[in-house]
Amino acid sequence: MSEPIFVPSLQALRSFETWAPLMRAWAGGVEVGREGGDVRVAGAVGRDGWASSSGTRPRGRASAAERAAVERVRDALVVAGVESVTFSARIAPSGRTRLRVMGPSPAVESGPGSGGALLLVEGAVPEPWRRLPDPASAARPRRSADPAALERRLRERLPGAIGARDEEIAAAEARLGLPLPAELKALYRVVRGRWEDWEGDTRAGDAVYETVGCELLPLDAVYVADAASRPAPWRFAACEAVVTPPDSAVQGLVGSPGWIVFGDNGGGDRLAVDLTPGPAGRTGQIVMLSHEEFLGAELIADSLTDLVRGVEPRGRRRNRPRGRGEGSAVAHVNVAHLRSVEAAAHPDLEVLCIGVWDDPPVDLTPVVGLPRLRTLTAYPGTLADPRQIGRLTGLEYLEVGPAEWRTLLDAGAVPRSLAAAGITTHGLRDHERLVDLSNEILALWGRPPIVSTVVDGDLGSLPSS
Known part of the structure; x- marks a missing residue:
């Protein structure tokens, strides 16, 4: 875990008092997510919105107390000059809480929720934004x-x-x-x-x-x-x-x-x-x-x-792109569109998105060597062999699941052509593990790590669910 760096403008954002009302509001509404009597809460707060991880969402619509608690965190974001921040917390029945605040980092793209892209090359923008x-x-x-x-x-x-x-x-x-x-x-x-x-x-x-x-x-x-x-x-x-x-x-x-x-x-x-x-x-x-x-x-x-x-x-x-079929620049392989990577393979292909999939994991061989392929996104578990990604030497953006990233890192097969990267989590609540994985990717490019700050505090006794 990275040691927090003290920055005066971040003091409120890393203060337990800033987060306590929100933790209390969300922990009191948790329907699932209790582990050994403890409550796990995780999510993100941004200036334009907030979200909790799947399984730890408060019941019903946001209450006035929750909205006020979110505003308290947002005020701290403004003071820190930060767009968004992710967090996780483990809350004991007694109210003793260990809160982890992840970020901010200049190497992570800000957004209203978690999952911002890792910025591997400073100042880089996607190819369409470079097109004259x-x-x-x-x-x-x-x-x-x-x-x-x-x-x-x-x-x-x-x-x-x-x-x-x-x-x-x-x-x-x-x-x-x-x-x-x-x-x-x-x-x-x-x-x-x-x-x-x-x-x-x-x-x-x-x-x-x-x-x-x-x-x-x-x-x-x-x-x-x-x-x-x-x-x-x-x-x-x-x-x-x-x-x-x-x-x-x-x-x-x-x-x-x-x-x-x-x-x-x-x-x-x-x-x-x-x-x-x-x-x-x-x-x-x-x-x-x-x-x-x-x-x-x-x-x-x-x-x-x-x-x-x-x-x-x-x-x-x-x-608009010419459609999502064969010969298009953007291809979606999933249950609702193309049913194979072979159908997507074409010299003009720039973007391949592999989504929800009922069939066996796909083989990327048909798109290896395509001259314009620059983006690959794939839902967790949809790739037969994630190591094949290492053969896609023109990629500038890659977004796959934690297990796929682990395979690439262990095999030394992360494409060095990447300018940005994403990790598809779909409800992953272990944000600390996600931060460690992100920092391992960032380190390959010598980028600043995501700082994880641990704050302990007491919310008082929680109601039983």
């Missing part, structure tokens, strides 16, 4: 794109609007590092989008929404929707793949240096001028980036002029 747009040098704007006509229409519909001065537009271009498209300049010359310009008159803001077709961002809030602006946890991001069909108007990217965001649909989805269109797209088309998806965008207008006019685009092809 394909060249679109042959693309041209639609004939409907008409900055002068757009400006006239906007001035007619918004006669009292305050527009941006030339120096404000120049400042925005300097901040972004690229010139604004002509249509976007025409828009902001008429209305710069600042609420203070409307002096609290909500009708003026509504008029802009109705005229432009979206909630207009202030000029100084316009930004480039590159990949960094659309972050995602490794365990999800590594299972995505960039695919742009030849008939698509929009490239299926995470982000692009040519997506200039200027508006919002009112529900969190962002509107952008697209300067890097897909094979069937046009320069300056308007796309919408969903806040619920990591990849791609939807074509909503062929030009900013068409958006203001309310003209539908000629096509609305969204960008």
